Structures are given as C-alpha cells and as structure tokens.
Amino acid sequence: MTETQKQPAPIQLYSWATPNGHKIHIMLEECGLQLGRDWDVHAIDIGKGDQFKPEFLKISPNNKIPAMVDFAGPNNQPISLFESGAILMYLAAKTGKFMPKNDHDRFKVLEWLMFQMGGVGPMLGQTHHFRMYAPEKIEYAINRYSNETKRIYGVIEKQLSQHPFIAGSEYSIADIAIFPWLRSWKNQGVEITDYPHLYKWFTQISERPAVMRGVEVLQSLRAPTHDAQSKENLFGATQYKKHQ
Structure with a gap:
C-alpha cells in the first residue's frame, strides 16, 4: 500500500440521506466512531436505482437502505447486516452504548424500537407518500395516514410527558x-408545538453534536424527487421485479 492509499475503515455503511439512513449515521457518531477513520459511507442513491444493483442486493436482499458490513465483527470476523433496527441493536452491543444492561430497561428500549420499526416508520412514510409524492391526491389515503400520524405523535407525547426520553430516564x-x-413534521401535516413534551425532547435531541453531524451525512447529495425516473425507482414497478 502506498502512502497515498487509504486503509478502508472497519465499518462500511451503504446508505442515503433518509430517516432510516440518518438513524445509523447518528448512532455511529453518538458511539464516538469517526467517519473516515472508523467507518466509511457509500451513497446508495435510491432515486437513481442504486438499491437494485446486484452488489448492493448481496448485503441488502430487501433492496432497502441502510446496510452495513463490519469487517471487525463478532470474533473479529466480517458480518453484514440490513434493516436499520438490527443495525442499531448490533452497534449498541458492539460499543456497549445506548442500550441498558439490565433486562427490564433493555426490553423497554426494545419495545419502543419495535414501535418505531412497526409504526412510526411505516405510517409516517405512507403519510409522506400520499401527501407529497402520489401522482393523484387521494383524499381517503391522505386523511387516513395523516390522522394515524397525529395519533402516533400523541402516543409519543404521552410517553414523554412521563419520561425525559422515549424509553425512560x-x-x-x-x-x-x-x-x-x-x-419532516411539516410535510406530515403536523404542528410540532402542539405536542409540548415531544417538542422539548425533539429540540434537545436536535442540538446534540453527534446528531447534528449525523443528519448532514450524504445530505448534500440528495436532490428533490421530481423527475419521472426517480419516482419510478422509488415507487414504481421496478422494486417489484425479481432481482437475481
């Protein structure tokens, strides 16, 4: 290796500037892992269809970002992971951070992680789609998902009225x-200040230095999704084809 060649970081992340991508960018930064030293990031432009490339499908068979390869995995052996929730759990276990050690508190964290994976992400994602991207405005769908989004905000508001953080103390x-x-609460048809405990928590989290660094990762590469090909790659029939 010459002096000008850079040693690859142990963690190779394949991601994009979306909520699911930002989860892992933030987690890596919060764990004290430095971009360019401890982890490298590879842009998977989902508007251009990078998620359907064979090399990406090898580590993310569901053709979704993020996906990660850790060449210093368990027993110092490589491991690849997809699904952002699984990656968060892995990084928490690897670093010993942001996951309680005792069973009671750990399962409370996992409970709310599952709430995000099964509720917050899918429902708010549908709200974004029908409010912002759907080729036709379907009033029933907009109302159905907008109302569910507000219900979810209400669930989080109630939890944060009793605890400083989502899963407890x-x-x-x-x-x-x-x-x-x-x-993206504005695009979800929400006024965030209607949820004062959530708003306080949101402001506090957004001011964490690691969070501020995490949400900037790949952000400059992301362009608005307006052209027909981008919409096809994101929402069209391409994603339903068999990928060998």
Missing part, C-alpha cells in the same frame, strides 16, 4: 430511531 437507540422520522 436514559437516551437510547429508541430515541435515535424515532428522532429522524419527526424531522
């Missing part, structure tokens, strides 16, 4: 998972 991967999905 400590900042955890549950907060890291949920926060990026609430950054």
Whole structure:
C-alpha cells in the first residue's frame, strides 16, 4: 500500500440521506466512531436505482437502505447486516452504548424500537407518500395516514410527558430511531408545538453534536424527487421485479 492509499475503515455503511439512513449515521457518531477513520459511507442513491444493483442486493436482499458490513465483527470476523433496527441493536452491543444492561430497561428500549420499526416508520412514510409524492391526491389515503400520524405523535407525547426520553430516564437507540422520522413534521401535516413534551425532547435531541453531524451525512447529495425516473425507482414497478 502506498502512502497515498487509504486503509478502508472497519465499518462500511451503504446508505442515503433518509430517516432510516440518518438513524445509523447518528448512532455511529453518538458511539464516538469517526467517519473516515472508523467507518466509511457509500451513497446508495435510491432515486437513481442504486438499491437494485446486484452488489448492493448481496448485503441488502430487501433492496432497502441502510446496510452495513463490519469487517471487525463478532470474533473479529466480517458480518453484514440490513434493516436499520438490527443495525442499531448490533452497534449498541458492539460499543456497549445506548442500550441498558439490565433486562427490564433493555426490553423497554426494545419495545419502543419495535414501535418505531412497526409504526412510526411505516405510517409516517405512507403519510409522506400520499401527501407529497402520489401522482393523484387521494383524499381517503391522505386523511387516513395523516390522522394515524397525529395519533402516533400523541402516543409519543404521552410517553414523554412521563419520561425525559422515549424509553425512560436514559437516551437510547429508541430515541435515535424515532428522532429522524419527526424531522419532516411539516410535510406530515403536523404542528410540532402542539405536542409540548415531544417538542422539548425533539429540540434537545436536535442540538446534540453527534446528531447534528449525523443528519448532514450524504445530505448534500440528495436532490428533490421530481423527475419521472426517480419516482419510478422509488415507487414504481421496478422494486417489484425479481432481482437475481
């Protein structure tokens, strides 16, 4: 290796500037892992269809970002992972951070992580789609998902009225998972100040230095999704084809 060649970082992340991508960018930064030293990031431009390339499908068979390869995995053996929730759990276990050690508190964190994976992400994602991207405005769909989004905000508001963080008294991967999905509250038809405890938490999280660094990763590469090909790659029949 010459002096000008750079040693690849142990963690190779394949991602894009979306809520699910930002979860992992933030987690890596929060764990004290430095971009360019401990991890490298590879842009998977989902508008251009990078998620359907064979090399990406090898590590993310569901053709979704993010995906990660850690060449210093368990027993110092490489491991590849897809699904942002699984990656958060892995990084928490690897670093010993943002996941409680005792069973009671750990399962409370996992409970709220599952709430994000099964509720916050899918429902707010549908709200974005029908409010912002759908080729026709379907009033039933807009109302159905907008109302569900407000219900979810209400669930989080109630939890944060009783605890300083999503899963209790400590900042955890549950907060890291949920926060990026609430950054687009305007596009979700929500007024965030209607939820005062959530708003206080949101402001506090957004001011964490690692969070500020994490949400900037790949952000400059992301362009608005307006052209027909980008919409086809994101929402059209391409994603339903068999990928060998």
